[in-house]
Amino acid sequence: MSERERDDHTGTETTGHEWDGIKELDTPLPRWWLWTWYGSILVAIVYWVLMPAWPGITGYTRGVLGQSDRAEVAQELKGLAAQRHAGESRLRAATLQQIEADPELQGYAMQVGASVFGDNCATCHGAGGAGGNGYPNLRDDIWLWGGSLDAIQHTIQVGVRSGHPQARGETVMPAFGRDQMLTEVQVSDLTEYVVALSGRKANAAAVGRARQTFVDQCVACHGAAGTGDVARGVPDLTDAEWLFGSTREAIHDQIWNGRNGVMPTWEARFSPETVKALAVYVHANAGGVAEPVAPAKAPGGEGVAAGAAGR
């Protein structure tokens, strides 16, 4: 320690440190500063007595106030459950249409729906519901299984090819190429035919060759005009939406391999109120109109309409 030195001007001692002739004054702190410090110590001691503070070997000092974050969380969860109970009973009592018409109840359903969708549906359909290759886009106006509130609710309940006894999707797209039902040339020609159906430019010769194949193999489900059948989940081949991709390669691949989408049944996992809320959420996000696509095009084949009963 260097020698203590007193500064003449202020009468204060210096710290004894010197930098290029500049010395630091050891100015004393004001006394109230000291009292503030003592005060803080006192507050700490009071805190130890009142609140959980010191860890021990088998536990910790609990404090006389009995404060516990864990108990608070449990209490809050209980309160939340009670709050939800009120909303759930209202959802149970109302029809889907009533829910949508009541702004307050609709708002509640949207919140429940958004949360459930994010946890369960977003994995395949995407966070915003825009889908992806093989997973339907839930935001547009094209619905394989119907876009009305009731149709959406039913699809969520039973799923698609899910093993549920009432599951949607008894019709399947055959793997025409893989199962050697058609030759490579026939599949290629059919691809051109389907491209032409959607209004795009296609090889006219190939389209001509495929006409009979289409009537033989495809019309039974997709209809003579290729407009599909919502009742059986048969896609419309004439619109702008392609579940498995719109390119020639993608269409060829789909005819060759015949992929069929699967969606689980959610009946066992969600309460009926949750399914309702989810249906309202999905419906609203897609535009919220009663029947998304007006059947502008006349149904294709005669045989198609005949088998369209039931779900």
Place this chain on the structure above:
Amino acid sequence: MTTVIDTVSKTPPPEGPGPQSAAEKVRQQARDKGELYKPRVPIYPKLVHGKWRRIKWALLILTLTIYYVTPWIRWERPGALPDQAVLVDFFGRRFYFFGIQLWPQEIYFVTGLLVMAALALFLVTALFGRLWCGYACPQTVWTDLYIYVERAFEGDRNARMRLAAAPWSFDKLWRKGGKHAVWLAVAFGTGGAWIFYFRDAPTLLGEFWTGRAPITSYISCALLTATTYVFAGHMREQVCTYMCPWPRIQGAMLDDHSLQVTYRRDRGETRGPHKKGQTWEGRGDCIDCHACVVACPMGIDIRDGPQLECINCGLCIDACDEIMDRVGRPRDLIAYDTDFAVVERAAGRTPSYKFVRARTIYYTVALAGVSALVVWGLANRTPLDLHALRDRSPTFVRLHDGSVRNGYTLKIANRTFAPHTVEVTIIGVPGARLSTPGEAAGAPVRTTIAANEVRALRVFVTAPPMDAAASVPATFTIRARDTAATTETTFLTGVETPP
């Protein structure tokens, strides 16, 4: 430009009898024994009479009246809106100031007001020194009030010093006790008045005494009671010298031409006692009576020159004037004066005063600019406010006929006290049709926003396939009967741009 007046080193501390300034006593103590912590030397400012003291009383009454009365001023507003003229409504998220109503997102007006206040403070400081510290600062005003109470119970300076030194007796007990009781009452009144700014005053008054007020009201009241009592009663000048940053900053605003409370050395020196009948030739006017020192609430000797502690309250001017009158010398030995003038007079020249200086000009320009901006902003506030939030997931949706739909959430704020029905339109997207969920595209989109509310409105914009860039700019407009608002946004066309 800068003249350093280092009078401390030139003038040795006065020897012999006469009261020392508190600051000098602290220095003395430090010289005697080096201590780790410095005890406060109590200051017993003596009551003075005069012009500045009268101004200080007047400002004390004025500022305290504003503080206590403001929350009780009523201002009729329609419906269930609060009828309090000045109200910071945290629950309703509004700030009411007479006819002005600010929303949280308009906090920049408050920022503007604070910038204006800061610039005004700079300008006033550059011109007239620390007027704020001496006359308007709450610390000064409440300390003055507390000293007034102290004087009422314990008497003036000498009586207070005697009482402090006296042993405990009934007389000392009731005087000290009474003082602290009144101090606490004033402190409670201060904290109590504060909370009325944040909740309807008459309602809160009832709630407060029946234990039904929000816990924050009690906590705020208790905190302000404690700080008022401690700061104005016990800390006093230490708040200014140790806690407040302003004394350190003000040096940047002051220059040689700023008016400050100044001891006119040129006239006062050489100081010394003066007996009646003696000549005034060959000596200064200062008779070294220490009237200025004992009057100082900061415990300094103004004759040591400008000091960090000095709050420019002018009480030493009044004290000195009284003495000058008595000894038959002209007033204003201590006065609001500039460093420049003192130096000029000492050199035998007549000083000039420069109020228009580069510093004061640019403070004025900045102040005028910011004020104009705030006033312009307030005058041009739109009663309706519109913001469009694009859907991000998905950014667009292709419909069965190939058309493209974008989703938006419109946030419409109605800042008026009456409901507004608006019609929403969009321009910029060729062939675009607007719709709300559940409604067919093409019908006019109308909605009603309740008074003083924000409404979120989901809208879809559907456009036929187009040959355009991947995104086109678009403008939403809302139109009410007598007002409108617009906001810019983007429409994604779904066209894939080549990489």
